[in-house]
Amino acid sequence: xxxxxxxxxxxxxxxxxxxxxxxxxxxxxxxxxxxxxxxxxxxxxxxxxxxxxxxxxxxxxxxxxxxxxxxxxxxxxxxxxxxxxxxxxxxxxxxxxxxxxxxxxxxxxxxxxxxxxxxxxxxxxxxxxxxxxxxxxxxxxxxxxxxxxxxxxxxxxxxxxxxxxxxxxxxxxxxxxxxxxxxxxxxxxxxxxxxxxxxxxxxxxxxxxxxxxxxxxxxxxxxxxxxxxxxxxxxxxxxxxxxxxxxxxxxxxxxxxxxxxxxxxxxxxxxxxxxxxxxxxxxxxxxxxxxxxxxxxxxxxxxxxxxxxxxxxxxxxxxxxxxxxxxxxxxxxxxxxxxxxx
Amino acid sequence: xxxxxxxxxxxxxxxxxxxxxxxxxxxxxxxxxxxxxxxxxxxxxxxxxxxxxxxxxxxxxxxxxxxxxxxxxxxxxxxxxxxxxxxxxxxxxxxxxxxxxxxxxxxxxxxxxxxxxxxxxxxxxxxxxxxxxxxxxxxxxxxxxxxxxxxxxxxxxxxxxxxxxxxxxxxxxxxxxxxxxxxxxxxxxxxxxxxxxxxxxxxxxxxxxxxxxxxxxxxxxxxxxxxxxxxxxxxxxxxxxxxxxxxxxxxxxxxxxxxxxxxxxxxxxxxxxxxxxxxxxxxxxxxxxxxxxxxxxxxxxxxxxxxxxxxxxxxxxxxxxxxxxxxxxxxxxxxxxxxxxx
DNA sequence: CTGTTAGCGCGTTCAA
DNA sequence: TTGAACGCGCTAACAG
Numbered sequence: 110x111x112x113x114x115x116x117x118x119x120x121x122x123x124x125x126x127x128x129x130x131x132x133x134x135x136x137x138x139x140x141x142x143x144x145x146x147x148x149x150x151x152x153x154x155x156x157x158x159x160x161x162x163x164x165x166x167x168x169x170x171x172x173x174x175x176x177x178x179x180x181x182x183x184x185x186x187x188x189x190x191x192x193x194x195x196x197x198x199x200x201x202x203x204x205x206x207x208x209x210x211x212x213x214x215x216x217x218x219x220x221x222x223x224x225x226x227x228x229x230x231x232x233x234x235x236x237x238x239x240x241x242x243x244x245x246x247x248x249x250x251x252x253x254x255x256x257x258x259x260x261x262x263x264x265x266x267x268x269x270x271x272x273x274x275x276x277x278x279x280x281x282x283x284x285x286x287x288x289x290x291x292x293x294x295x296x297x298x299x300x301x302x303x304x305x306x307x308x309x310x311x312x313x314x315x316x317x318x319x320x321x322x323x324x325x326x327x328x329x330x331x332x333x334x335x336x337x338x339x340x341x342x343x344x345x346x347x348x349x350x351x352x353x354x355x356x357x358x359x360x361x362x363x364x365x366x367x368x369x370x371x372x373x374x375x376x377x378x379x380x381x382x383x384x385x386x387x388x389x390x391x392x393x394x395x396x397x398x399x400x401x402x403x404x405x406x407x408x409x410x411x412x413x414x415x416x417x418x419x420x421x422x423x424x425x426x427x428x429x430x431x432x433x434x435x436x437x438x439x440x441x442x443x444x445x446x447x448x449x450x451x
Numbered sequence: 452x453x454x455x456x457x458x459x460x461x462x463x464x465x466x467x468x469x470x471x472x473x474x475x476x477x478x479x480x481x482x483x484x485x486x487x488x489x490x491x492x493x494x495x496x497x498x499x500x501x502x503x504x505x506x507x508x509x510x511x512x513x514x515x516x517x518x519x520x521x522x523x524x525x526x527x528x529x530x531x532x533x534x535x536x537x538x539x540x541x542x543x544x545x546x547x548x549x550x551x552x553x554x555x556x557x558x559x560x561x562x563x564x565x566x567x568x569x570x571x572x573x574x575x576x577x578x579x580x581x582x583x584x585x586x587x588x589x590x591x592x593x594x595x596x597x598x599x600x601x602x603x604x605x606x607x608x609x610x611x612x613x614x615x616x617x618x619x620x621x622x623x624x625x626x627x628x629x630x631x632x633x634x635x636x637x638x639x640x641x642x643x644x645x646x647x648x649x650x651x652x653x654x655x656x657x658x659x660x661x662x663x664x665x666x667x668x669x670x671x672x673x674x675x676x677x678x679x680x681x682x683x684x685x686x687x688x689x690x691x692x693x694x695x696x697x698x699x700x701x702x703x704x705x706x707x708x709x710x711x712x713x714x715x716x717x718x719x720x721x722x723x724x725x726x727x728x729x730x731x732x733x734x735x736x737x738x739x740x741x742x743x744x745x746x747x748x749x750x751x752x753x754x755x756x757x758x759x760x761x762x763x764x765x766x767x768x769x770x771x772x773x774x775x776x777x778x779x780x781x782x783x784x785x786x787x788x789x790x791x792x793x
Numbered sequence: 794c795t796g797t798t799a800g801c802g803c804g805t806t807c808a809a
Numbered sequence: 810t811t812g813a814a815c816g817c818g819c820t821a822a823c824a825g
Contacts, residue, residue, distance in 0.1 A: 116816090118818095126797090127796065127798080128797095128817090128818080129818095129819080129820075130795090132819060132820080133819090136818095136819080149794095149796080167575055168817085168818070169517070169817055170576055170577050170578050171513050171514075171516035171517040171522065172513075172517050172802095172818045172819085173818055174516075174818095175511070175801095175802050175804095175816090175817080176817080176818055176819050177802090177819070178802080180513065182577065190538050190541045191535060191539050191542045192535075193535060195538075196532050196533035199532045199533070200533045203557070203558060207569075212556050212574070212577055213557070214555070215545070215555070215557055216545060217545060232554070234510070234512055235524065235554055236512050236513055368736045372739055375740060375742070393736070394710045394714075394736070394737055395736050395737055398714065398737055400717070458804085459803065459805095469812075470803085470804080470811090470812090471804095471805080471813095473804095474804060475806095475810090477804090478804095478805085491810080492810095511802085511803055513803080513804095514802070514805085515804055517802090517803080517805095517815095518806085518815075518816055519805070
């Protein structure tokens with residue numbers, strides 16, 4: 110009932126010392142790595158720690174954040190936490206952050222720039238020290254705002270064509286080459302591709318390479334672009350077209366697209382792998398239940414996330430030292446991982 | 452470079468008024484619901500708001516949290532954010548929380564009580580006002596700690612046998628009845644069940660009803676309990692047993708179990724639905740790619756999450772008013788949703 | 794070397 | 810409409 114939060118002062122009183130000393134002990138007692146320049150006698154220190162433990166002292170992070178100007182929280186703006194793709198990112202982010210004493214606020218944009226902006230506002234309002242961001246179409250202004258206000262952030266999965274920002278990406282063009290190689294080895298003659306209608310680099314880079322390899326503009330009619338919020342319905346159309354055109358190889362540029370198209374094909378009696386060869390992108394457990402299993406290509410999500418988080422933390426440290434951040438715009442591009450079956 | 456965070460004082464100066472007045476305006480200008488007892492002249496108020504907008508003022512939430520004793524953050528302790536089951540919960544939680552001006556910290560336990568405790572500590576350290584919790588085996592002490600310290604929390608998906616705590620659950624026994632009905636209608640004679648080895652109510656409740664319906668103790672040998680961290684390997688064993696015993700109906704008590712067992716069956720040439728009838732639990736996109744589709748039963752996750760979040764927020768409000776919390780231990784049990792195909 | 798004093802950070806709130 | 814104290818932990822400066 111009486112929400113008696115123990116403060117540093119309560120401990121000081123009970124231990125018969127000053128607030129400062131308690132604070133000092135609490136801060137130094139955390140990590141005793143290397144040089145421990147305690148200015149406290151062992152006896153007093155033990156006593157203080159004992160009292161603190163007895164009273165189950167939990168420092169008030171608001172007070173600390175206020176004083177130090179650091180919240181030890183970072184924000185992650187992803188597309189959709191209910192998609193395993195972002196779930197994996199969230200897990201890794203959680204781990205890396207925890208290792209450095211940080212916690213993470215997560216938010217989903219659903220590819221809506223207004224939600225994107227709201228999340229930026231809301232996270233800034235919570236005093237996050239920086240962001241991990243999957244930009245969406247139309248998020249440019251928000252990113253510029255972050256740049257202008259010198260907020261540390263690192264972008265993953267997609268780059269923004271208009272400005273240079275710290276990013277950790279995957280070589281999408283190469284992934285498409287791999288997909289084409291796999292389909293080619295299966296003697297596919299009529300290859301098509303399914304992507305999202307939204308214009309984000311992960312999709313456009315894949316389309317561009319596909320178009321390039323398939324003979325330029327005339328390949329354009331072999332790219333299906335499904336609207337992000339109506340994938341299910343439009344997948345039916347893809348299945349129809351594929352049947353009509355005699356497509357024998359299909360690249361599915363995301364896990365959500367894969368699932369939707371596979372189901373639509375099945376509903377039309379077109380059996381994946383038997384009647385048409387597929388190559389998927391991203392993790393999904395539907396790929397492996399077919400015979401032969403559907404090969405797929407994934408981004409090294411854990412590596413990407415780890416690199417991005419490490420870089421973000423580095424930027425935050427540099428900024429915290431009062432140094433200039435504006436040069437820290439490294440762009441790292443990793444290779445995709447191909448999962449195929451002999 | 453110069454991290455010049457705009458404070459309330461900057462605005463006060465530029466607008467030629469006092470800090471207090473700025474604070475007053477900022478707080479009243481947010482939600483003008485019902486009686487707006489502004490004690491400020493419209494002219495001054497407008498001027499202040501204009502200056503604030505110009506300077507792009509963002510209140511420092513640490514200062515506010517410190518003063519008000521409220522962080523507007525809640526913590527969610529789930530099992531695994533990379534599992535769509537928890538991803539859905541996370542999404543809904545994010546939405547409900549945002550609607551009430553809250554943000555959510557998420558953490559995954561991986562069913563490890565030590566991680567569970569760490570998360571509790573870490574979230575308390577971040578001053579969360581309450582928790583949404585999926586308890587894991589061995590999390591009892593941490594829950595007791597939360598009860599003792601009067602931390603508001605609501606449990607979902609699983610209840611704890613030893614103490615009464617606010618919970619929003621699903622009728623697991625009924626879900627098993629539904630599964631048995633479906634298999635019965637398909638004339639299955641030898642029905643078995645696959646669950647997790649971990650002793651959490653969502654699993655034990657399902658096992659218990661299964662045992663009950665299948666004739667008590669002698670059904671025990673028809674329950675496979677797979678260790679949470681070795682599902683893949685043990686699923687092979689299930690597939691072997693099923694083949695040897697001529698099992699013709701199998702209940703898969705979670706999406707992860709479903710995927711693992713289905714793959715193991717396929718590796719042995721046992722085709723789901725053709726050679727053995729299955730009923731799955733939780734969402735997964737593998738169910739629908741079989742012919743006929745595998746029926747499955749899900750918890751109404753959005754409803755559960757919404758109810759739990761609403762209740763948590765209510766508890767927080769009551770507590771904040773200084774009233775007693777200890778009576779708020781409502782337990783709500785919802786019905787599962789059956790997804791079957793004519 | 795051990796420990797204390799005092800003031801700060803910033804938004805909120807109450808008395809004036 | 811304002812001045813001033815407050816919440817709580819941090820830390821520079823200083824005393825024993």
